[in-house]
Amino acid sequence: MSQVDLRTCFAGLSLKNPVMTASGTFAARESGEFYDLSRLGAVITKGVAAKPWPGNPTPRIAETYGGMLNAVGLQNPGAEAYIESELSYLAQYDVPVIANLAGHSVEEYVAVTECLNETSVAMFELNISCPNVKEGGIGFGTDPRMAAQVTEAVKRAAKKPVMVKLTPNVTDITAIARAVEDAGADAISLINTLLGMRIDLKTKRPLLANGTGGLSGPAIKPVAVRMVYQVRRAVKLPILGLGGICTGEDAAEFLLAGADAVAVGTAALVNPTAPVDVVEELAAFMAREGYADVAALKAAFVG
Numbered sequence: 001m002s003q004v005d006l007r008t009c010f011a012g013l014s015l016k017n018p019v020m021t022a023s024g025t026f027a028a029r030e031s032g033e034f035y036d037l038s039r040l041g042a043v044i045t046k047g048v049a050a051k052p053w054p055g056n057p058t059p060r061i062a063e064t065y066g067g068m069l070n071a072v073g074l075q076n077p078g079a080e081a082y083i084e085s086e087l088s089y090l091a092q093y094d095v096p097v098i099a100n101l102a103g104h105s106v107e108e109y110v111a112v113t114e115c116l117n118e119t120s121v122a123m124f125e126l127n128i129s130c131p132n133v134k135e136g137g138i139g140f141g142t143d144p145r146m147a148a149q150v151t152e153a154v155k156r157a158a159k160k161p162v163m164v165k166l167t168p169n170v171t172d173i174t175a176i177a178r179a180v181e182d183a184g185a186d187a188i189s190l191i192n193t194l195l196g197m198r199i200d201l202k203t204k205r206p207l208l209a210n211g212t213g214g215l216s217g218p219a220i221k222p223v224a225v226r227m228v229y230q231v232r233r234a235v236k237l238p239i240l241g242l243g244g245i246c247t248g249e250d251a252a253e254f255l256l257a258g259a260d261a262v263a264v265g266t267a268a269l270v271n272p273t274a275p276v277d278v279v280e281e282l283a284a285f286m287a288r289e290g291y292a293d294v295a296a297l298k299a300a301f302v303g
């Protein structure tokens, strides 16, 4: 089979292919220097709040086997600067933009939703799963009632579809997934980073100024695939799968596990063209294996 059809419908969005960038690992201008952003299924931008946030003290990044730890703390320039800089730059590309939303409280999540309602953003991704902010963030993502509460409030305010991003730092991921589905979410993305820590053997202190940080990269891929598999069996919503995807074959694993689309994160920090490489490699894998489209690949899962 020479040609495969990668076109995908994801929560009402028509995508050229099922590959997106993962929030926080993609900066539009920098990536735009390396490849044509219109080749992606969609771009998910870094977490943005209504007002600017300073982020955590440095050092905020540490390497680990098969991945990295980060404790950036959702540093962002606020919605106004995001609209003027990131969104206006992305307007030249034929690619849907998904805005990742950050907040310390339900009111702050609603405030940033309202700031971005009248923009070109195609979908919101509600980050209730960041391990690096003291209030909000992961608090919402680990408690089904709070996850439902913030989802409901943002859905009420939003004029675009709302995808909710789950944290893996829970005992039962399906309980949170069901809660956000019942609260009206249009899609689910998973996973965010796993809480981790490293210690500097010279100073005997944590390597990150924040103490702990979020583990990402290939090391977390089996955890992410397992959670996508579990959530697929618990909810009907479209699923965006991510966590450690570096190649088209990694992406195929997530699609087989039940994801409808995938995102490439840490791999793009090592190789800036990783997201478009994954598009090409996924197409090559499907052609080699004889799958004409994404639905045919997904249907091949035997689990």
Ligand SMILES: Cc1cc2nc3c(=O)[nH]c(=O)nc-3n(C[C@H](O)[C@H](O)[C@H](O)COP(=O)(O)O)c2cc1C
Pocket (backbone or CB within 6 Å): 022, 023, 024, 025, 046, 047, 048, 070, 072, 074, 100, 127, 130, 165, 191, 192, 193, 215, 216, 217, 218, 220, 242, 243, 244, 245, 263, 264, 265, 266, 267
């Ligand atoms: C430096 C860095 C910054 C991140 N910032 C965000 C963010 O702003 N919002 C968010 O929802 N996830 C954020 N993430 C999590 C990623 O989007 C992704 O869920 C996670 O890293 C797992 O995917 P990966 O292993 O492919 O990186 C960040 C990850 C990294 C490494």
